[in-house]
Amino acid sequence: MATTAIETATAKLSVENDFSKYEFANLKPYVHPPETKENLPWSELVTLDLEDYNRSGGKERLAKQLEHAFYVKNFGLDQERVDRQFTLAKHFFELPTSEKEKFEIDYKAADYNGWRRPGRSLIADGRDAIEIYNIPKFTDDFKGKYDQPDLLKAHLPEIEEFQRALHANVVLPLLRLFAIVLQLPDEEYLVKQHTYEKKSEDHFRYMVYHARTEEEWAASKYGATGGHTDLGTVTLLFRQPVAGLQILGEDGNWTWVSAQPGTITVNLADTISHLTGGWLKSSVHRVVAPPKDQREYERTGLLYFARPHNDTQLLPITDSLVLQESGVKPRFEKIVTMEEWVRAKQTLQLNPEIAAKRWAERGDGKVEVLAGFHDQRYKE
Ligand SMILES: O=C(O)CCC(=O)C(=O)O
Ligand SMILES: [Fe+2]
Numbered sequence: 227m228a229t230t231a232i233e234t235a236t237a238k239l240s241v242e243n244d245f246s247k248y249e250f251a252n253l254k255p256y257v258h259p260p261e262t263k264e265n266l267p268w269s270e271l272v273t274l275d276l277e278d279y280n281r282s283g284g285k286e287r288l289a290k291q292l293e294h295a296f297y298v299k300n301f302g303l304d305q306e307r308v309d310r311q312f313t314l315a316k317h318f319f320e321l322p323t324s325e326k327e328k329f330e331i332d333y334k335a336a337d338y339n340g341w342r343r344p345g346r347s348l349i350a351d352g353r354d355a356i357e358i359y360n361i362p363k364f365t366d367d368f369k370g371k372y373d374q375p376d377l378l379k380a381h382l383p384e385i386e387e388f389q390r391a392l393h394a395n396v397v398l399p400l401l402r403l404f405a406i407v408l409q410l411p412d413e414e415y416l417v418k419q420h421t422y423e424k425k426s427e428d429h430f431r432y433m434v435y436h437a438r439t440e441e442e443w444a445a446s447k448y449g450a451t452g453g454h455t456d457l458g459t460v461t462l463l464f465r466q467p468v469a470g471l472q473i474l475g476e477d478g479n480w481t482w483v484s485a486q487p488g489t490i491t492v493n494l495a496d497t498i499s500h501l502t503g504g505w506l507k508s509s510v511h512r513v514v515a516p517p518k519d520q521r522e523y524e525r526t527g528l529l530y531f532a533r534p535h536n537d538t539q540l541l542p543i544t545d546s547l548v549l550q551e552s553g554v555k556p557r558f559e560k561i562v563t564m565e566e567w568v569r570a571k572q573t574l575q576l577n578p579e580i581a582a583k584r585w586a587e588r589g590d591g592k593v594e595v596l597a598g599f600h601d602q603r604y605k606e
Pocket of ligand 2: 454455456511
């Protein structure tokens with residue numbers, strides 16, 4: 227194989243910093259756990275084949291298949307590159323706490339980039355066993371703001387390339403499909419609100435759900451109370467063999483997302499809903515205890531959260547015929563920017579003490595996130 231620019235850049239970094247022990251040849255590769263043999267009520271999600279995107283009539287065909295949750299395949303990143311990111315995630319979480327806490331999140335500032343230690347979750351009763359590492363965009367706005375452990379420093383060119391590929395190959399094409407569904411005169415309308423180079427809070431995430439004892443699962447009600455919507459435009463989740471993710475259907479039933487080979491699961495999230503006055507719906511989802519035959523495994527995740535520019539006003543798009551005809555209304559009592567929305571929702575997500583107090587204020591299972599917009603608790 228020819229040497230790529232990424233390989234050259236990584237090799238140079240390695241020589242300059244003696245990162246040789248972090249080269250992939252010296253990192254034990256991540257091995258995906260086996261799939262469950264249990265017969266679970268699986269979600270019937272459609273798969274959008276992004277290879278169709280550039281064919282004649284392809285975008286229109288794909289746009290017709292959009293739902294609040296779906297898979298995409300053929301997104302231009304082969305399994306080897308995806309697995310290298312799983313390997314980095316595994317080795318990152320295996321670092322000692324004393325190392326990881328050097329990169330710990332500033333919870334009070336609702337700044338989610340960096341390492342989130344276990345036990346800070348709003349979405350489960352009892353303490354969660356989840357660790358997260360969020361990596362911002364590779365743009366001037368974030369340059370020098372967040373340090374990385376040497377393990378990841380050694381691979382930043384590849385992480386950047388991976389993140390940019392997700393944005394270009396998945397997020398932007400999906401935004402054009404939304405524009406088609408919304409009958410926007412400008413197919414680039416949403417794309418222009420999601421420029422990679424402009425300041426926005428998109429981020430790439432490594433995540434691990436540690437295995438838990440039966441008692442621990444029972445204390446957190448097996449994750450059943452964790453229903454939520456994500457705050458951005460769309461969330462991309464890489465194929466996850468350890469079952470756990472469930473999606474709430476319109477019929478009020480939770481179904482399990484299965485591990486389709488070569489796919490990413492896409493969840494629509496709050497911001498695309500805000501921009502369409504609730505016409506496009508966020509996917510309500512939760513992560514529950516894996517089936518018995520997978521409980522022993524750690525559940526390692528790779529995710530990408532797409533968000534519009536921080537200065538985007540979260541109002542329904544005005545030049546959509548579809549939205550005009552359905553008479554949608556703004557979802558906030560005042561003009562709210564993406565930056566304000568992110569801060570409001572992240573404050574609740576990162577600070578369990580603040581969240582518990584705010585959820586208790588109304589006492590009806592709802593919380594005011596910002597300017598008259600409420601999140602609700604979903605039933606078990
Ligand atoms: O791990 C998953 O499958 C989903 C995680 C999730 O819902 C989230 O981080 O918002
Ligand atoms: Fe989520």
